[in-house]
Amino acid sequence: MDSMMMDMMSKDMKSMPGMDMMDMSVMQACMDACSACEQACTVCSTQMMDCAPACMNCADMCNTMMRAMMRMQGMNAATGMAMLDACIAMCQQCMDECMEHADMSDVCKMCAQACKACMDACMAMKNSMMAMS
Amino acid sequence: MDSMMMDMMSKDMKSMPGMDMMDMSVMQACMDACSACEQACTVCSTQMMDCAPACMNCADMCNTMMRAMMRMQGMNAATGMAMLDACIAMCQQCMDECMEHADMSDVCKMCAQACKACMDACMAMKNSMMAMS
Amino acid sequence: MDSMMMDMMSKDMKSMPGMDMMDMSVMQACMDACSACEQACTVCSTQMMDCAPACMNCADMCNTMMRAMMRMQGMNAATGMAMLDACIAMCQQCMDECMEHADMSDVCKMCAQACKACMDACMAMKNSMMAMS
Amino acid sequence: MDSMMMDMMSKDMKSMPGMDMMDMSVMQACMDACSACEQACTVCSTQMMDCAPACMNCADMCNTMMRAMMRMQGMNAATGMAMLDACIAMCQQCMDECMEHADMSDVCKMCAQACKACMDACMAMKNSMMAMS
Numbered sequence: 269m270d271s272m273m274m275d276m277m278s279k280d281m282k283s284m285p286g287m288d289m290m291d292m293s294v295m296q297a298c299m300d301a302c303s304a305c306e307q308a309c310t311v312c313s314t315q316m317m318d319c320a321p322a323c324m325n326c327a328d329m330c331n332t333m334m335r336a337m338m339r340m341q342g343m344n345a346a347t348g349m350a351m352l353d354a355c356i357a358m359c360q361q362c363m364d365e366c367m368e369h370a371d372m373s374d375v376c377k378m379c380a381q382a383c384k385a386c387m388d389a390c391m392a393m394k395n396s397m398m399a400m401s
Numbered sequence: 402m403d404s405m406m407m408d409m410m411s412k413d414m415k416s417m418p419g420m421d422m423m424d425m426s427v428m429q430a431c432m433d434a435c436s437a438c439e440q441a442c443t444v445c446s447t448q449m450m451d452c453a454p455a456c457m458n459c460a461d462m463c464n465t466m467m468r469a470m471m472r473m474q475g476m477n478a479a480t481g482m483a484m485l486d487a488c489i490a491m492c493q494q495c496m497d498e499c500m501e502h503a504d505m506s507d508v509c510k511m512c513a514q515a516c517k518a519c520m521d522a523c524m525a526m527k528n529s530m531m532a533m534s
Numbered sequence: 535m536d537s538m539m540m541d542m543m544s545k546d547m548k549s550m551p552g553m554d555m556m557d558m559s560v561m562q563a564c565m566d567a568c569s570a571c572e573q574a575c576t577v578c579s580t581q582m583m584d585c586a587p588a589c590m591n592c593a594d595m596c597n598t599m600m601r602a603m604m605r606m607q608g609m610n611a612a613t614g615m616a617m618l619d620a621c622i623a624m625c626q627q628c629m630d631e632c633m634e635h636a637d638m639s640d641v642c643k644m645c646a647q648a649c650k651a652c653m654d655a656c657m658a659m660k661n662s663m664m665a666m667s
Numbered sequence: 668m669d670s671m672m673m674d675m676m677s678k679d680m681k682s683m684p685g686m687d688m689m690d691m692s693v694m695q696a697c698m699d700a701c702s703a704c705e706q707a708c709t710v711c712s713t714q715m716m717d718c719a720p721a722c723m724n725c726a727d728m729c730n731t732m733m734r735a736m737m738r739m740q741g742m743n744a745a746t747g748m749a750m751l752d753a754c755i756a757m758c759q760q761c762m763d764e765c766m767e768h769a770d771m772s773d774v775c776k777m778c779a780q781a782c783k784a785c786m787d788a789c790m791a792m793k794n795s796m797m798a799m800s
Contacts, residue, residue, distance in 0.1 A: 270703055270706070270777070273706065276777065303706075307672065307737065308669065311676055314737070314741075316582045318582075319475075324579070325475045325476060325480075332462055335458070335726075339457055339709065342454025342455035342494075342713075343458060347487075351487045361475075361479075361480045382672075409641050409644065440565075443601050444543055447723075457713075457723065464597065468593075475580075507542055584740075585741075587741025590734070590741060592741075594730070605720040605723055606720075608720025608724045616752050616756035
């Protein structure tokens with residue numbers, strides 16, 4: 269995400285109850301990983317390999333997750349955790365399916381890497397949210 | 402969802418391993434409830450009341466959930482459960498926020514009802530998936 | 535769209551400048567056709583036939599169009615016309631590609647029909663908007 | 668977009684009829700501008716100012732445009748032009764509405780800048796596509 273826009277968002281969040289403790293660098297990394305994963309999955313899904321339905325699901329879930337982090341006013345702790353779990357699960361599945369084609373397709377290999385990075389970033393975000401409560 | 406398209410989807414799913422036991426009427430009801438909830442939340446978010454961020458998050462999550470059910474080839478049981486949990490949590494939060502305005506706004510009241518219906522439909526879908534395994 | 539929610543939306547729109555002349559039944563038909571087309575295209579794209587990229591594009595465009603009609607406060611006449619043209623063009627292309635498989639796949643056949651219906655509904659919406667200005 | 672994924676996409680596109688002449692740096696810049704604009708508009712829409720409906724429409728249109736460029740197999744020249752026109756029109760409107768609040772809100776100011784950058788990138792993409800035909 270653009271760094272100046274991120275600064276604005278951070279300032280807004282500091283004024284939300286319970287959000288002043290959020291590590292904004294963890295959140296920014298998570299939004300960026302979701303965005304990169306949506307893009308990788310979208311490209312991967314056009315290959316018409318059998319991972320395509322998982323890639324399409326993962327692209328949608330990552331976009332929804334990214335946007336939700338940009339609208340933290342509309343997410344409480346319970347909702348945030350459940351959405352992160354869903355995003356982690358979807359990335360795990362997409363990564364597993366794409367890894368099976370990693371030898372055949374460099375796009376699948378990179379998609380699997382983007383899914384792994386997104387999973388890791390979502391887990392870091394969960395840890396960060398748990399440390400706050 | 403269009404009933405003829407639903408029949409096609411059902412036929413496809415019957416040939417997927419583990420999916421032949423799925424109660425398609427439960428799934429159709431869940432897709433329709435997600436679609437209705439996305440629409441209600443989208444309208445509600447234009448009111449610029451403080452429920453708007455939750456409504457936008459809920460609209461995105463419901464659309465992602467609906468599409469994922471149309472691409473069951475790309476969801477395993479664990480992913481499906483996690484996504485349904487996320488959708489239930491998001492609908493719960495949006496319903497709670499809109500209910501606080503139900504006396505002031507008929508749109509909020511209807512949005513809360515659409516969220517409740519979507520939560521119930523997602524829970525029925527979870528029960529149906531659990532009965533299969 | 536749910537008829538009670540539609541009534542609320544209509545009432546809101548009557549109070550927007552220039553929107554009091556809008557034929558709400560034309561607009562409702564267009565939103566419903568966009569929603570049906572998004573669903574048909576989403577199912578069709580999971581078949582992994584060569585129409586899939588067009589189907590995915592069409593599903594996204596139809597969802598964007600549907601939501602934009604639910605947020606008419608955020609669309610002026612020029613924007614509305616350009617978005618309807620884009621939706622019509624995308625539906626046309628998806629219909630053409632799916633029609634080539636209509637003999638092989640009933641899903642493609644129904645997807646093409648949903649695209650045709652969405653094109654027609656978008657053209658009726660354009661005519662309705664032009665009559666207003 | 669990730670540069671290695673972009674390289675893969677470029678290689679794929681070189682093999683599509685009529686696409687071998689596409690200037691991939693123009694296309695990459697356009698996808699990146701759409702992504703940045705979706706993010707800026709999503710943040711801006713949570714401010715609950717009167718630009719919010721336009722911001723939400725613009726976020727959806729930019730995401731649809733970005734994804735469509737990642738699935739060029741599913742866009743012909745006519746569809747691409749119509750979608751770019753719709754994206755330009757939506758960005759123009761959102762920029763105009765946010766500029767009216769630029770003195771009051773730094774987020775609106777940055778959102779307007781992101782819209783302007785996206786408009787310019789879409790126009791460059793149109794020029795690039797026209798030069799090909």
